[in-house]
Amino acid sequence: MSRNNFNLTYGCYSCPCRNSSFCVEVTMSLNVIKKNEVRYDIAYEQIAFEQSSYHMFCPDISDFIENDSNVHLQWFKGEESLENKIKYKYSDGTKYIHITEVMKDDEGYYKCELQFTHQNKEYAITRIIHLQTVGQLKRDHPVITYPNHKPITATLGSKLLIPCKVYTGNEKNAPVVWWLANDSFIDILFEDGRVIEGTFQETTESDGHYIEVSLIFENVKEEDFNTEYKCIARNDYGSQVLPTQIKRA
Numbered sequence: 001m002s003r004n005n006f007n008l009t010y011g012c013y014s015c016p017c018r019n020s021s022f023c024v025e026v027t028m029s030l031n032v033i034k035k036n037e038v039r040y041d042i043a044y045e046q047i048a049f050e051q052s053s054y055h056m057f058c059p060d061i062s063d064f065i066e067n068d069s070n071v072h073l074q075w076f077k078g079e080e081s082l083e084n085k086i087k088y089k090y091s092d093g094t095k096y097i098h099i100t101e102v103m104k105d106d107e108g109y110y111k112c113e114l115q116f117t118h119q120n121k122e123y124a125i126t127r128i129i130h131l132q133t134v135g136q137l138k139r140d141h142p143v144i145t146y147p148n149h150k151p152i153t154a155t156l157g158s159k160l161l162i163p164c165k166v167y168t169g170n171e172k173n174a175p176v177v178w179w180l181a182n183d184s185f186i187d188i189l190f191e192d193g194r195v196i197e198g199t200f201q202e203t204t205e206s207d208g209h210y211i212e213v214s215l216i217f218e219n220v221k222e223e224d225f226n227t228e229y230k231c232i233a234r235n236d237y238g239s240q241v242l243p244t245q246i247k248r249a
Contacts, residue, residue, distance in 0.1 A: 164231035
């Protein structure tokens, strides 16, 4: 890709979706990076319990696979290739790597790489995974996996949705999840409804159960760049608070 094409492709895209009674505009930001550049800020979050074995899946690759038996993944931790031995085990035809006896040292960034063919041309896609480990004493505590301490970028006047995604592990310990803005409840600080909390959503993924409550901005204003937003998750076993900031794109 030439430098000019690189600059033209990068930016924000909007997609209106409508039917006879409903219309919503979704805004997405597209970043174009160099082929060998690694962006840890777009890593997929996964959680493993210490002193347990764990299957770490390579996410969002199904669209590139025609036959599961032909799947061949290469796995890395950081830039180091993982050998298929006792600690890490993987085999062709699977989309995961098995980690034996998870320890605190297993935390970090992993990369899975898939080679595939499309119209007789070879391609490679990679996924970056950020693995967090949870000790046995905290395995019933809620764990916020997103936001991830990094600022959220937005443009003035744009719509914005910030999900607060909470790992619950066991459904019976489902936490209460809510947002604060400058330590005030969202519906109190934004009486005009410009910023609201979304509905409570539950999902099940390969590593367990999640709860998600989104913070929804009808339009981003200057004041949002100077406001501290916090996602809070709490159950009978503990709580977690994760602040996040919005910065100008």
